[in-house]
Amino acid sequence: xxxxxxxxxxxxxxSLAASRSLLLGRYDDHGRLQYTGRTTTLTRTASxxxxxxxxxxxxxxxxxxxxxxxxxxxxxxxxxxxVEPELVVEVGIDVARNASGRWRHPARLHRARPDLSPAxxxxxxxxxx
Numbered sequence: 001x002x003x004x005x006x007x008x009x010x011x012x013x014x015s016l017a018a019s020r021s022l023l024l025g026r027y028d029d030h031g032r033l034q035y036t037g038r039t040t041t042l043t044r045t046a047s048x049x050x051x052x053x054x055x056x057x058x059x060x061x062x063x064x065x066x067x068x069x070x071x072x073x074x075x076x077x078x079x080x081x082x083v084e085p086e087l088v089v090e091v092g093i094d095v096a097r098n099a100s101g102r103w104r105h106p107a108r109l110h111r112a113r114p115d116l117s118p119a120x121x122x123x124x125x126x127x128x129x
Contacts, residue, residue: 002092002093002094003092003093004090004091004092004093004110005090005091005093005107006088006089006090006091006113006116006120006121006122007024007025007026007036007088007089007091007107007121008024008025008026008027008033008085008086008087008088008089008118008121009022009023009024009050009054009083009085009087009088009089010023010024010025010033010035010061010062010063010082010083010085011023011057011063011068011080011081011082011083012050012054012080012081012083013038013078013079013080013081014047014081015081016051016054016056016081016083017051018047018051019042019047019050019051019054019081020041020042020047021038021039021040021041021042021106022038022039022042022050022089022109023035023037023038023063023068023078023080024036024037024038024039024089024091024107025063025085026121026122026123026124027118027121027123027124028123028124029123029124029125032062033062033063033085034124035063035066035068036124037093037106037107038068038078038106038107039091039106039107039108039109040106040107040108040109042109046109049112050087050112053087053112053114054083054084054087055083055084055086056081056082056083056084057081057082057083057084058084061082061084061085062085063082064082068080085118086117086118087112087113087114088112088113088114088116088117088118088120088121089109089110089111089112089113090109090110090111090112090113091107091108091109091110092107092108092110093107093108
């Protein structure tokens with residue numbers, strides 16, 4: 001089953017000028033940007049459009065020092081460029097998730113949503129104690 005979701009872009013693979021995929025997240029109830037998954041490879045048109053909407057990360061990016069797996073069960077890490085978590089995108093996702101709530105499959109980018117702010121993205125649910 002596929003669903004559309006809004007997420008915040010926190011990083012890209014490739015460069016800001018030529019992004020290959022987006023690493024996405026949403027904030028939790030404590031204000032931390034949690035990684036939810038990444039997109040499939042972007043088209044050249046989408047990459048060009050996003051280049052004008054993404055801003056290089058400042059020093060206090062919430063994902064500084066993180067590493068991201070290249071694939072499900074892979075030990076290879078992605079080479080990512082962190083961006084300011086300001087841009088919201090709409091993606092199509094498969095509902096399958098791993099135990100931590102991250103998407104098991106890459107999301108398909110539908111469109112950038114510069115009309116929305118990160119506050120418009122639903123928060124990551126806090127697990128019950």
